[in-house]
Amino acid sequence: MRRALLRSLLLLLFLFVLAAGGIAALLWASLPEHEGDVVLAGLDGAVAIARDSFAVPYIRAQSERDLWRALGFVHGTDRTAQLELMRRIGRGQLAERVGERALPLDRFFRTLDLSRIAEEGLAAYSPDERALLEAYAEGVSAAFARARPLPPDLLLFGVTLEPWRPADILLVHRLMALELAIAWQRELLLAHLAHILPPDRLAELIAAEDDALLEPVPDGQPQGLGALPRLGSAETVTSGLGSNVFVVAGARSRSGVPMLASDPHLPFQVPGPWYLAVLEVHDRVLMGGTIPGLPAVIIGRNQNVAWGLTTTGADSEDLVRIRIDPRHPDRYLVPEGSEPFRYRIETIAVRGRKPEQLSVRETRFGPIVSDLLPGARGLLAPGEELAFQWIGSRRDDRTLAAGFAIARARDREELFAALTDFASPVQNVAIADRHGRIGLAVAGRVPLRRSPKSHVLPRSWTGEADWLGFRTSDSLPRRSDPTEGFLANANEPWEAPERYSLHPRLTESALRGRRLHELLKAHPGLDGEAARTIQLDLVSAAARTLLPVLVPLLNAARPLAQGDAAAEALAGWDATMAPDRPEPLLFAAWQEALARRLLEDELGALARPLLAARPELLAEVTRAPWCDDVRTAAGESCAQMVAAAFGEAFAALSERLGDDWRRWRWGNEHPAVMPHRLLGELPLLGAFVSLRVPIGGDATTLAVAAYRALGIGGPFPAHHGPGLRLVVDLAEPGVWVVAATGQVGHPLSRHYRDLTTLWAEGRLIRLLPQPSPHVPLRHQRLLPGDSG
Numbered sequence: 001m002r003r004a005l006l007r008s009l010l011l012l013l014f015l016f017v018l019a020a021g022g023i024a025a026l027l028w029a030s031l032p033e034h035e036g037d038v039v040l041a042g043l044d045g046a047v048a049i050a051r052d053s054f055a056v057p058y059i060r061a062q063s064e065r066d067l068w069r070a071l072g073f074v075h076g077t078d079r080t081a082q083l084e085l086m087r088r089i090g091r092g093q094l095a096e097r098v099g100e101r102a103l104p105l106d107r108f109f110r111t112l113d114l115s116r117i118a119e120e121g122l123a124a125y126s127p128d129e130r131a132l133l134e135a136y137a138e139g140v141s142a143a144f145a146r147a148r149p150l151p152p153d154l155l156l157f158g159v160t161l162e163p164w165r166p167a168d169i170l171l172v173h174r175l176m177a178l179e180l181a182i183a184w185q186r187e188l189l190l191a192h193l194a195h196i197l198p199p200d201r202l203a204e205l206i207a208a209e210d211d212a213l214l215e216p217v218p219d220g221q222p223q224g225l226g227a228l229p230r231l232g233s234a235e236t237v238t239s240g241l242g243s244n245v246f247v248v249a250g251a252r253s254r255s256g257v258p259m260l261a262s263d264p265h266l267p268f269q270v271p272g273p274w275y276l277a278v279l280e281v282h283d284r285v286l287m288g289g290t291i292p293g294l295p296a297v298i299i300g301r302n303q304n305v306a307w308g309l310t311t312t313g314a315d316s317e318d319l320v321r322i323r324i325d326p327r328h329p330d331r332y333l334v335p336e337g338s339e340p341f342r343y344r345i346e347t348i349a350v351r352g353r354k355p356e357q358l359s360v361r362e363t364r365f366g367p368i369v370s371d372l373l374p375g376a377r378g379l380l381a382p383g384e385e386l387a388f389q390w391i392g393s394r395r396d397d398r399t400l401a402a403g404f405a406i407a408r409a410r411d412r413e414e415l416f417a418a419l420t421d422f423a424s425p426v427q428n429v430a431i432a433d434r435h436g437r438i439g440l441a442v443a444g445r446v447p448l449r450r451s452p453k454s455h456v457l458p459r460s461w462t463g464e465a466d467w468l469g470f471r472t473s474d475s476l477p478r479r480s481d482p483t484e485g486f487l488a489n490a491n492e493p494w495e496a497p498e499r500y501s502l503h504p505r506l507t508e509s510a511l512r513g514r515r516l517h518e519l520l521k522a523h524p525g526l527d528g529e530a531a532r533t534i535q536l537d538l539v540s541a542a543a544r545t546l547l548p549v550l551v552p553l554l555n556a557a558r559p560l561a562q563g564d565a566a567a568e569a570l571a572g573w574d575a576t577m578a579p580d581r582p583e584p585l586l587f588a589a590w591q592e593a594l595a596r597r598l599l600e601d602e603l604g605a606l607a608r609p610l611l612a613a614r615p616e617l618l619a620e621v622t623r624a625p626w627c628d629d630v631r632t633a634a635g636e637s638c639a640q641m642v643a644a645a646f647g648e649a650f651a652a653l654s655e656r657l658g659d660d661w662r663r664w665r666w667g668n669e670h671p672a673v674m675p676h677r678l679l680g681e682l683p684l685l686g687a688f689v690s691l692r693v694p695i696g697g698d699a700t701t702l703a704v705a706a707y708r709a710l711g712i713g714g715p716f717p718a719h720h721g722p723g724l725r726l727v728v729d730l731a732e733p734g735v736w737v738v739a740a741t742g743q744v745g746h747p748l749s750r751h752y753r754d755l756t757t758l759w760a761e762g763r764l765i766r767l768l769p770q771p772s773p774h775v776p777l778r779h780q781r782l783l784p785g786d787s788g
Contacts, residue, residue: 030149031078034778041143042069042135042232043784049074050777055743055751056650058278058771065135067281068295070782075275076164079292079745081153082271083140084161085677086293090171096349097157099679103350104372110346111360111367112178112388118170120395129401133166134497136295140164151746153678153689157351172293173399173424179266180425184388186613191319191379191457192606201602202744204626205610207615242704242720243310244535246488247431248437249481254527255731258432259749261531262299262308263722264289265704268674270691270753273743274724276737278767285471286407286737289724296403299726301735305409306728310489313508314426314446317390320365320465321457332363332385333461337618339364365389365465366609379457386457389465391445397423402443412480419443420473428489434730440487441478442494445470478649482683486520487512490702498604509614511541519702521550528736531727533700536762541700542615543575543587545678549619550590550642557643563650566661577705579667579696586661588670588698588716591648592709594618597645601629603626608708615700652713667694670707672760673717674741689747692759697721703762725764734768 007644045062061067092110094102141163243266279286288300325331331338342362398421426444458465492513505570577584599607627638674691697705706720744751
């Protein structure tokens, strides 16, 4: 009996080892291949791909078509699951594989109908441009066909891959444009604030120029702010954008030739949005940051020109109040009378349950989205709806053609000319060329409105929501070769709100922009190392603004119950959010406690997105009547509230981290958390495939690391920051660059996270037109022929 039991146990162990070995072999076999020859139909000639020690591909092609085809192939090889995820999100087909948790996303994107917009948008491109789009799509499809077995994140959800199509490229572009569209979310925030505050109190927060902006809306209580749904993240685009770019003329650079530095900021996730590449065709070399799904070098250089981007936050979308015709509920009111809704039914497949039928109503402005935005119903009178009007829904968008032209540009003027086709998202484009010229221009479509946006949410029945067209490219802000010798932008606005404003009423804070200009003025002989140092600057503009206000109020309330020595340390602190210091942690906790005391009594959940957009507001509200807590009978002074907030923060930190505040470290409580978009929420597995690394900074440092406090005493995980840092000195042939995550999206690849440590430490790698002979390379060739 015992012997039989032993044999059974040994058999079970053998089967377990066999199964584990089979799973391991399957996972190992799903790793992307980076060596050997691949036959690819449609090639004009052989393409050479050499990958360096970080898996950055150096692609050498014989035609422009083959260049983009090869980029599609390496994107499809290294970011298979990421591409499929983006396509399913854009099509509204994610719940089919991951279940009900993806339904909010699917409802949103089915309502916007991005898939059809992308399909119809192909007609805007010339035959030659479509040939380049088709070549890139064929490259992705060829990589998909070789992905057998599939990566584990696709295997786990039973995903099968379809060929990539040119329309999928346009779909990815629209997704990125929507990711950066924040004006409508800011409008919604203002509407919620107007919902609960009298006009004079709201004016104190936003410094409104026009009392008509503060039109009352129906009475109600503060509710959650509606925003673009996300999978695997509670953050929204309203919780801090942030990108930096600057160009320096030769007169202010050490080399005597212009320089450019660019670090775009997006929500942290893994795999990240950026993919590094070097592309060579004939006598042209492109290098820098690409985005899987798009045939373009988004930020980078060729031999003659370098370019970088920040987002403008332009007022390129509206939430339009629609009033239903009381006599005909299938129609809505417009100045001419009424128009019929256009109806369609979307069937959303959901894993594990029956499909959902979604009824969508369309207007001349866009689809009705009232039920997709939490809290939006409370802003509307009976019989009203909200429609979403957005530049990205237009079928004549030619932004990808602008990308092809940018890659070919030989100087600043040719790159300026290429921006004429740039439509969405509206961007600040910084330019430097080898001829010594620099420039900064806004590129994209900014609507011309019939009337000023005198109401928080424009009304369909008055005509104020109508767009008359778009500002011409030459009417948008542009600067060239300034006398100060540099141009810079950190998302701060170019124009004040006006009738045909570039920016929404609630613009991005200018705090980072001021710091960037301060540092550039202090570096008359800039080189690559100095440019990198500026990108890594950890001085908190918020701390520099708040501490001169808060410290005197804190001193007025002394003696403190506890933390007196810590308060002294904060008073002498230089506002640097260094990961190895305790003062940033004290400041962050104090800021969180004070925001809750000063604003949440009246603003509730709206306080957080408001302060994310304008952190300096906390200094402006440390005065009556904001300091008085409306929830209590006593009248609190500002000094009392500031001191109470500090005591609360110190106590909360002490409870979590111990009494010796000198041993507290900002980096330990403020890691960059990069969740895996699909697997990040799964127990155990999510922790393995997601990345977490201690960093410094906050939302107002140039090295942006926007966080959301999980309590007054933390932790304070960073969710948003620079996914890419790039520095170009046009006196040299290459670029210095790093991405926040590795090149390969497969969690078992050694290139899944190998760049992350370099990124967290502020280091860059060098890309040259040709790979270094001292670096071991893996070689792959794409050969023309019949791949079927």
